[in-house]
Amino acid sequence: MSEYNVIEIHNLSKIFYDFWGRAKVRALDDLSFHVKQGEIFGLLGPNGSGKSTTIKILLGLLFPTFGKVSVFGSPARNVSHKQKIGFLPEESYLYPYQNAEEALTFYGRLFNLPHKVCQQRVDNLLEMVGLTRVRKRLLKEYSKGMARRIGIAQALINDPQLIILDEPTSGLDPIGTREIKDVILQLKEHGKTVLLCSHLLADVEDLCDRVTILYGGKQACEGQIGELLSNQEVTQVVSERLPSDKLEKLKDWFEKENIALHSVGNPTERLESFFLKTIEKARNEQKDAHGADAGRRVEGLFTDVEKTPEKDVGAKVLDSLVKKKETRESEEDNKEESEEIKSANQADTSSKGSSEGTKVIANLLKIEKPVPEVGKKEKDPSEPPKNNEVLSKLLKKNSGDEEENEK
Amino acid sequence: MRDLTAISHKIVQEAVRMRTPVVLLIFVIGMIPLMPFVLRDDGTLRGQLQLILNYSVILTVTLLSLQSIYLTIHSFTGEIKYKHFFLIDAKPVARWKFLVGKFLGLAWINLVSLTILGTVILVALYLGYSQGSASEKKQIRHELLTSYRGVKPYFDEERFQKLVEAEYKSMTEENRLAQDKTVLQIRGEIRLRTRQQMNMVPLSFQRRWLFQGIPTYLRKMESSYLKLRYKTYCSNMSYQFQCNEKWDIGSGGSVYSESNARTVNEFHEIIIPVSVIEDDGSVIVAFTNYDEAAGIVYFPVEDGMEVLYPQNNFLSNFLKAFFLLFLVLSFLVFLALFASTFLTFPIAILFVMYFLVLGMLADFLLEFAPLGAEILTKNKDTLWSIFYQKTLSVAFGVFPNFSEYVLTGHLSNGRLIEWSSIAKGTFILFLFKGGLLILFGCFIFNRREVGKPTL
Numbered sequence A: 001m002s003e004y005n006v007i008e009i010h011n012l013s014k015i016f017y018d019f020w021g022r023a024k025v026r027a028l029d030d031l032s033f034h035v036k037q038g039e040i041f042g043l044l045g046p047n048g049s050g051k052s053t054t055i056k057i058l059l060g061l062l063f064p065t066f067g068k069v070s071v072f073g074s075p076a077r078n079v080s081h082k083q084k085i086g087f088l089p090e091e092s093y094l095y096p097y098q099n100a101e102e103a104l105t106f107y108g109r110l111f112n113l114p115h116k117v118c119q120q121r122v123d124n125l126l127e128m129v130g131l132t133r134v135r136k137r138l139l140k141e142y143s144k145g146m147a148r149r150i151g152i153a154q155a156l157i158n159d160p161q162l163i164i165l166d167e168p169t170s171g172l173d174p175i176g177t178r179e180i181k182d183v184i185l186q187l188k189e190h191g192k193t194v195l196l197c198s199h200l201l202a203d204v205e206d207l208c209d210r211v212t213i214l215y216g217g218k219q220a221c222e223g224q225i226g227e228l229l230s231n232q233e234v235t236q237v238v239s240e241r242l243p244s245d246k247l248e249k250l251k252d253w254f255e256k257e258n259i260a261l262h263s264v265g266n267p268t269e270r271l272e273s274f275f276l277k278t279i280e281k282a283r284n285e286q287k288d289a290h291g292a293d294a295g296r297r298v299e300g301l302f303t304d305v306e307k308t309p310e311k312d313v314g315a316k317v318l319d320s321l322v323k324k325k326e327t328r329e330s331e332e333d334n335k336e337e338s339e340e341i342k343s344a345n346q347a348d349t350s351s352k353g354s355s356e357g358t359k360v361i362a363n364l365l366k367i368e369k370p371v372p373e374v375g376k377k378e379k380d381p382s383e384p385p386k387n388n389e390v391l392s393k394l395l396k397k398n399s400g401d402e403e404e405n406e407k
Numbered sequence B: 001m002r003d004l005t006a007i008s009h010k011i012v013q014e015a016v017r018m019r020t021p022v023v024l025l026i027f028v029i030g031m032i033p034l035m036p037f038v039l040r041d042d043g044t045l046r047g048q049l050q051l052i053l054n055y056s057v058i059l060t061v062t063l064l065s066l067q068s069i070y071l072t073i074h075s076f077t078g079e080i081k082y083k084h085f086f087l088i089d090a091k092p093v094a095r096w097k098f099l100v101g102k103f104l105g106l107a108w109i110n111l112v113s114l115t116i117l118g119t120v121i122l123v124a125l126y127l128g129y130s131q132g133s134a135s136e137k138k139q140i141r142h143e144l145l146t147s148y149r150g151v152k153p154y155f156d157e158e159r160f161q162k163l164v165e166a167e168y169k170s171m172t173e174e175n176r177l178a179q180d181k182t183v184l185q186i187r188g189e190i191r192l193r194t195r196q197q198m199n200m201v202p203l204s205f206q207r208r209w210l211f212q213g214i215p216t217y218l219r220k221m222e223s224s225y226l227k228l229r230y231k232t233y234c235s236n237m238s239y240q241f242q243c244n245e246k247w248d249i250g251s252g253g254s255v256y257s258e259s260n261a262r263t264v265n266e267f268h269e270i271i272i273p274v275s276v277i278e279d280d281g282s283v284i285v286a287f288t289n290y291d292e293a294a295g296i297v298y299f300p301v302e303d304g305m306e307v308l309y310p311q312n313n314f315l316s317n318f319l320k321a322f323f324l325l326f327l328v329l330s331f332l333v334f335l336a337l338f339a340s341t342f343l344t345f346p347i348a349i350l351f352v353m354y355f356l357v358l359g360m361l362a363d364f365l366l367e368f369a370p371l372g373a374e375i376l377t378k379n380k381d382t383l384w385s386i387f388y389q390k391t392l393s394v395a396f397g398v399f400p401n402f403s404e405y406v407l408t409g410h411l412s413n414g415r416l417i418e419w420s421s422i423a424k425g426t427f428i429l430f431l432f433k434g435g436l437l438i439l440f441g442c443f444i445f446n447r448r449e450v451g452k453p454t455l
């Protein structure tokens, strides 16, 4: 991760005025943060906290009222640096009268991609998001999640250096969500910078290196996810598995030294509770959220979940993911490890590893030299697999059914 | 360049998927075979074909205007309203390219529509023509499927000035100047009166006009002939009064003479043999008023007498007319793009329609607005009257007068469309006015926060 800041935001404020020029909403209030090259940065916050507004300002769709915004070192409205940006908006905003292939080709042409390169990328991206079989269907006939996948594909068509994703997983099924998360991680492996905006804390926790949490247009907190979630009150010692007699000895030692022993498990706090705490604190500090107010918290709505002794299945999955993620961070190059993560995540799939997924992206991003004869289904064992086969298998089952139905 | 073509291609795709051009083509094409049974004119095949030509061209330009306006505004405001534009603006596409791309797409749609409809109209005309008898065909060839250029009579500006000055002087000396009028107004009135007098023929008088610049090579072309086109008024105001007229055209050995009774207040055409053309390309036309019942005969100053001579074939005239239609449609697209940069769908439509109607009625308005100005500003050079006149002249400079460019009359009367009209259309309407609109449009659109929701 380099120290070069891809995005820099200084004291950004955005005020919406009404017809008569009176300030109506202060959507952003003195916001400052930066995104370093090669990191995945999370923008969090409750509904109406100004996440999408920030993104729109970054893309020049809205203009800042005060403050300075720079992307790749130039002002946000600079046209040429958009060559390096991929953007997925809150909703897909695709043209209903185009089919998937036409839509992707259209966006590719907006980047002035040479025809062959564009065709190749369209093919690869369609395969990546699992919509090859329905590429000729009009987008108005797409389901929400399918349209979302096209939205994701169009955000990657230019092999962007910076990818801005506004709630990328909204509307996606769990498999799709998992796939997108993999894609994001793979993008990071390729040195891309990602600005991710999401409510889905599990997603953010899985993916982000750093986060900033907005509340009412103000920054409630910012930092490394590891730091934010690490608990300063306790000390964690990680060792190889201790046999029970040794464990007893250890406990005795704690007792002797008069040190309270809380648990022997993992002390990491979960992002969800951290998020709720932060918001609660921010709410108490700033009584008036300048119009951009989040919904009131219904007492017990979330806390119930936290207090439930039996964690639900989703929480368990999250826990396991978090654990695995840590392992991954510590040993990034270790291939075997990452394969293990993969199989843990995709418990029900066979042993195909995630390296294939990486290869898909690698393949996708390195298509300047077009692969001859795309249409040929011939399998060349030396050629890297075109897709994350694990994921596509799952998807193909899905869209294959649809194809059958169509016939 | 690919980004530009992508945007223009996309709007064509949008239009085609919305099926507007197809529906429109069906409408116009469906209308044409109906017309010969519905329309009635003077009963001749020429009259029938003239009407078909007139109506189908007017139908074409009206429907295509509406289509251009609708497609442009629907597509543009839709992009903003449904936020499709977010994805375009996030790409390295300057906003002016978006406007220009849209224009190119619509220009393409208009070009294709005009080509198809033009072909259909030509085929319909030809089918009608081929059914005529030999004499009907001849008439159609000479009056409809041709193009004539008109020459106005020679006007002695110097003599005219002298007459005006003399009249003004005598009025001043005799103290006949109206007190409540400005000098300019008085002079204007004298000029008008003098011109009218110069075109007036009292009973048992003859007046002569000189027409110059008619090509002499026509004398060798046996089948061709000249036409004298004119209209008269007379002091007898009775309805459909027929005035006995005597015309002597030419001089020396080759004079073409004709006496006939013709209805006043209507245009007439006299066919003249080409032999009356003098060696220097001039033609002398003499009119004698011998109708006692008519009293004084006037030739109007506007819509004055003209000698017409054959110039070009019909097809090239037709192509020119359609090119001008294309320029008008392009202007409307520019206007619609401009309106869409800051207005929402219904308001932008109303805005452009307003200018469309003004542009269509410009002739009518031009005729009456000065009257209004005169009534309002009579005898007072107040601030208000000056302001009124200034705005009026600016408005008429700015509003495009579409009747200058929709030349259906030229087509159906076999009147040559001059290259000067094409040049005016290209440079003033398309490049200058259209260019200004698109420049302003880009300026506004560049400053627009498209991320704000619209209704």
Ligand SMILES: Nc1ncnc2c1ncn2[C@@H]1O[C@H](COP(=O)(O)OP(=O)(O)OP(=O)(O)O)[C@@H](O)[C@H]1O
Residues within 6 Å of the ligand: A016, A024, A025, A026, A027, A045, A046, A047, A048, A049, A050, A051, A052, A053, A054, A090, A291, A292, A293, B451, B452, B453
């Ligand atoms: N054009 C506008 N005019 C007035 N207020 C606006 C406008 N756009 C956004 N806002 C307000 O700004 C605030 C921030 O909106 P924004 O869309 O950025 O929220 P968000 O964080 O993306 O929320 P969500 O999670 O629901 O997507 C909201 O209070 C919203 O009502």
Ligand SMILES: [Mg+2]
Residues within 6 Å of the ligand: A051, A052, A053, A090, A166
């Ligand atoms: Mg949002």
